[in-house]
Amino acid sequence: MSDTNKPAVVLISGGLDSATVAAIAKERGFDIHALTFLYGQRHAIEIQAARKVAKAIGAIRHIVQTIDLRAFGGSALTDDIAVPKAASVEQIQEGIPITYVPARNTIFLSFALAYAEVVSASDIFIGVSAVDFSGYPDCRPEFIEAFQTLASLATKAGADGSKMKIHAPLVNMSKSETIHEGTRLGVDYSITHSCYDPNETGRACGSCDSCLLRRMGFQEAGQDDPVTSSCPGPD
């Protein structure tokens, strides 16, 4: 193994998906430049989880970028709109939910591109999935492919013919497959946070889409969620 691995930028939210993606990037031999956003989300507590995840994976640098998506609003995560709750995954409403934050992944990947360009990385990792997901348009494979095309054109290296690669290793994985993969890689899910609507002490609500998908994932994976308080369920 060389002293210097290839650099990669990894988007880390503090949730279980991005923690798994960071472990995948590490296994593939990349030095990790972690990037997290304080964007006006109601669950800003996830930043603390992101810091733990970046530290646990041995990121060589972790930038937390503050941006203000509340200036635009339009989402239950960044505006005074209630986060929808349900009793089970089956009861999650069809269509693109109100927790969708307009252009969030486009914005996150754009900053990752700036970071990548400055550290001479040609690889960016993001933990989107189009399987057990909330129906967000910017989690689909065709979105990731379009961003990859853009990324190569947008940069100095791209102008010289180099390609930027956007890795979305979970895009075709179910939540339980992600958990299996992360467990194999030794991810400590006890430090991750998933809930969109935690209470003041950081305790998960247990009934938002993100809590429901997390609980289903651990159930299907046949594992206990180490964050025992994270998804206690509505009852």
Place this chain on the structure above:
Amino acid sequence: MSDTNKPAVVLISGGLDSATVAAIAKERGFDIHALTFLYGQRHAIEIQAARKVAKAIGAIRHIVQTIDLRAFGGSALTDDIAVPKAASVEQIQEGIPITYVPARNTIFLSFALAYAEVVSASDIFIGVSAVDFSGYPDCRPEFIEAFQTLASLATKAGADGSKMKIHAPLVNMSKSETIHEGTRLGVDYSITHSCYDPNETGRACGSCDSCLLRRMGFQEAGQDDPVTSSCPGPD
């Protein structure tokens, strides 16, 4: 004319290109939602110009978004790197200059996309030009086209089949053509700011790429620059 025009998001930097683009968007009948960035640029004085431009054009809202591109650095505009100076446009160095800010236009357009989605706009205007420009990769027509493809896939409307249009009306215009067009539309260039490296009182340096291109533009257009102090030249 209807009471309610179609909304468009217009990126306004405070420079002469974006002031012209705002006038073009207005002429095409759009209600203007202006968007400007305080991104850590050394010429933050351009924000004042952007506010004047947005007001002059009658923008119905103007959001100034603060982001920190200094966290990444890598540019003379956002890092402790000297801005290159030259005596004339002919002496501007070949290639992508150190004033290039990694992924800046990708980031700006991503926020514009969020703004557009929230106000139900399908149109975004940006003042890039690939003629008299500094050689930035993210000013080329192929970059704009790639972003347009991405934008339609990235959004809620796009998921339903709607298209987002990225307008770059200056992309094939020289600086003097831009000035002619803006003059026809009544743009007040006296309120714009172009210099990358103004002194403490806001006076332009006269010899950065942006000053040189501006001066050349007004000369070729056969007009006096109303900002008489903006490009006094190096002598």
